[in-house]
Structures are given as C-alpha cells and as structure tokens.
Amino acid sequence: MADIMQPRILTGFVEFLPEDQILFNQMMDTIRRVYEQFGFLPLDTPTIELSEVLLAKAGGETEKQIYRFRKGDHDLSLRFDLTVPLARYTAQHEADLVFPFKRYQLGKVFRGERPQKGRFREFYQCDIDIIGSENLSLFYDAEMPSVIYHIFKELDFGPFTIRLNNRKILNGFFRTLGLQDQITEVLRIIDKIDKIGEANVRSELTELGLSEEAVNRVLQLIGMKGDTDSILQGLEQLNITDEVFLEGLGEMKQVVENMRLLGIPDDYFRLDLTIARGLDYYTGTVYETILNEYPGLGSVCSGGRYDNLTGYYTKQQMPGIGISIGLTRLFSQLKEVGLVKAQRRTLVEALVVPLGKEQMPQCLKAAAALREQGIRVDVFYQEKGMKQKMKYASRLGIPYVLMIGEEEAAENKVALKNMDKGEQAVLTLEEAAAVIRP
RNA sequence: GUGGGUAUGGUCCAGUUGGUUAGGGCGCCAGAUUGUGGCUCUGGAUAUCCUGGGUUCGAGUCCCAGUACCCACCCCA
Secondary structure, eight states, X not given: OOOOXXXXXXXXXXXOOHHHXXXXXXXXXXXXXXXXXXXXXXXXXXXXXEHHHHTSSOOHHHHHHSOEEEETTEEEEEOSOSHHHHHHHHHHTGGGSOSSEEEEEEEEEEOOSOOBTTBOSEEEEEEEEEEOSSOOOTHHHHHHHHHHHHHHHXXXXXXXXXXXXXXXXXXXXXXXXXXXXXXXXXXXXXXXXXXXXXXXXXXXXXXXXXXXXXXXXXXXXXXXXXXXXXXXXXXXXXXXXXXXXXXHHHHHHHHXXXXXXXXXXXXXXXXXXXXXXXXXXXXXXXXXXXXXXXXXXXXXXXXXXXXXXXXXXXXXXXXXXXXXXXXXXXXXXXXXXXXXXXXXXXXXXXXXXXXXXXXXXXXXXXXXHHHXXXXXXXXXXXXXXXXXXXXXXXXXXXXXXXXEOHHHHHHTOEEEEETXXXXXXXXXXXXXXXXXXX
C-alpha cells in the first residue's frame, strides 16, 4: 500500500467539529440578525485583492503580517481586515451607494503573524461601519454601543461593559502638555495599563522622555474613576481650554446622553480614559467591550470613529465609524472558559428509520411530509442492524426516532421514540409531527 | 522579530537509576442482544516512540543538531 499523507492543517488556522460549528454559526446568526435590525446592509468583498490597493496606507506591522504572493504578473494579498476593503469599495462605488452607507460584513481575514492562544492566522471578523459623505452625525457614535448592547445581551454571556473614550480628549490633553509629537507612543503605553499596571506605565512614559510633571498629569487623567457623570464633571473641572479637548468632551457628553436615550443601562457602559486602541486611524469616539466576569479575555468588541478612511482611494472626505467582533477568537476563548459548550452534534430533529427495507417507500414519504412542515429530518438509508440505526441517532443526539415496520405500515402509523426519555408510542404521522415540533 | 516549553497508536497520557514482547483511558471494529441507542461485559485492530547523528553490550529514556507544535513578548481580533 502506498504511503499515507499525514492529514493536517496549517498552524494558526482553525476548523471545528460539527457540534462546535453549530454553536459558532448560531453566534454568527445572532450577530447578523442584530446588524440587520439596525439597518446595516450586507457586503462581501473578495478575500484576495491587489497588493497596491490593500497596502495603500499600510505601515510597518500590517506590511509584515500580510499574506502576499505573486500569481502571473499580479502582486496579490489576502485581506488582513475588512475595513480597508470597505474603504476601497466605498470609493469605487461611491456613485451608486446611498449615504450614510451602513454596511455589515462577516468574513475571514488573514494575518501571517505568530499564532498563540486566541490568536489565529485566519479568523472571522464581524464588522459594521457607517460611512458618511462629507460628514457623519454624532448620533451614530451612540448607535454603535447600542448595537453592541443588543448583541451581547442576546448572546447571553453574562454582564458586560462597553468602555468608551474619545481620542480628541486625549489628543487635546496631550497637546496642552506639549506631547503632540509622541501621541502615538503615549497612547500605546497607556492602552496597556490594565495589563502591565500603573508603575510600568510610569516607567515606560519616563523612558519615552516625558517629564515627571507630564507623567503625573497623564496618570491623573487616565486614572479618573467613578460613574459616568462624575468623570464628565471631573474632565470639566480640569479647566483645560484646548479646543480639541473641549470638542472631545462635548462629543462625549452628547454620546452618553444619546446612549441613554437608546436604552443602554448605565451599568453596561463606562467612560474609561485609558482606552486608546492601537490603531492610529481613530480620531473620535473609541470603544472596547469586556465581559465583566472574564476580564482576562480582553476586548470582545471594539472600534471607533475615523475622519477619513477613504483618503487613499478618493478625494471625497468620508468620515466613518465602525466596530468589529473577532468571532474566531471570541468563540475559542468562550469555549476555553466554558461559557459555550457543545450540546448536540446535529441539527436534525427526527431520524426516520425503516425497520426493514420493505418500509423504505413509507419512510421516504414520511420524511418528505415532515420536511414540508419545516422539521429537520434525516433518513437512515444504510442497510444495517437495528442497533446501528439507533446508535446513529444516539451518537448524533437526534431527539426523536421515527420508525416504520411491518405493523406500523399496515396500520398507516409510525412508532415515535423520544431518545432522551426512552419512551416510545405508536402514532399517526400528524400526531408524531406535533410531538416533534409542538 | 525575541524568549521559554513540549514531541510515545486516531486522541489524551504513563513509561522507574538506560535492560528483554512499549502500557492505560477515551475513541474505533466485532460479539453478548438480527424490532431499539446510552450503561455493562468479552474479544480485536492500530506505534518508523518527531527526524538525523552520537554515547553504550543495550536508548522511548542520556548527549548534539534539525524540524514541528504550544506558550509568552511585540502587535492585534
């Protein structure tokens, strides 16, 4: 016999067994349903694009992590997020789109970085973005958290907190300290405070060249704690006159007000001045979402506002705002902490089993009739012993087995067995259908 | 890119100071039970012990190199 090829997949890539894929798809369905509920339109862009398009803006990290290859004369890349393709798409189809353009996209993205726990080279992102033409109402900044609220409420993984901040507040504040040249580095450092602690942030900021006075003021700002209103009050009492700061503060106040009007309870969001988001294209409101009981999972949904995402593809100024759920990571983490657990290995509600092959015609008819009523039905076609047939149903976790033997066929009835309870009854097909799908 | 760890049937693991035919759980196949699954019992199949080299009378075990995978940092979903 010939050598057997070792069956394996690349490291950093994932695939699930059916019982997990079912759960994964259910989460995705929930996300899609809520997105649509808020008026977002579906979009599906190619996974491969021209490198020059995807890398128009890219800086160092992206460039290093992107899967890039040649095919014929083309320099191609796999998309590493859904935002850049959206920018390209919006600019390309500008004339045919209705603005503000609200789109959702659930799709795989690729990053050739070193994989580790909760970190993959191919993974699903579930994004929504709204792109405005020239301007984009601040109300959208409150709608984003409303979407997050509905999704995580429905997913039901316990209490969660949407943490929000505004980059203008940070930028304006840093400007008053004369730090405008190091803003990106400072943001990156303070963003890590949850992970590395205040002392390490202090030393890293000092290392960056900030004066002790500046470090103290930064830590004082980002250390502001308390409920939403007291933080807003505290920010006002800093008496900062920088106009960017004041603009950010004004936006934040309005966003909070609108979030409340949209019905997000106060204990589901919190102002957090440490949230910066690594990405440098954010310019206004930024979000992060954490599960209160599992803070170690990090942010399960994040995003923010950007002024001009499409700048590389069109002269039109197109501000936008969006959020993203890293579904593959989220799912793998939820599984790890036991928040999602596989129940059944199939979606089938009833297995139709002929006791002998003479009953196959009745079984085919019965299956068709049940499917007509929307019941998910599987038929056991294989010629096997009764034990095998039952085992098939049992192993897949099919809740009902509908059997037709000589006696049942003669009476035009079926034997319906409840697999969980082990009970069995002889019924008409209509009665059986009512039991399977009450 | 930097640092650490692991590698034994399909899978998860055990394997003593180096010693004869490398064990077990789960899974798989068959039977006890050809109109009834889960539980139990009985039997069975499946391993170049990651690869290459070295030490030794003898290596799954010790040494060297390589490879793969995992974890952490960086960065991020």
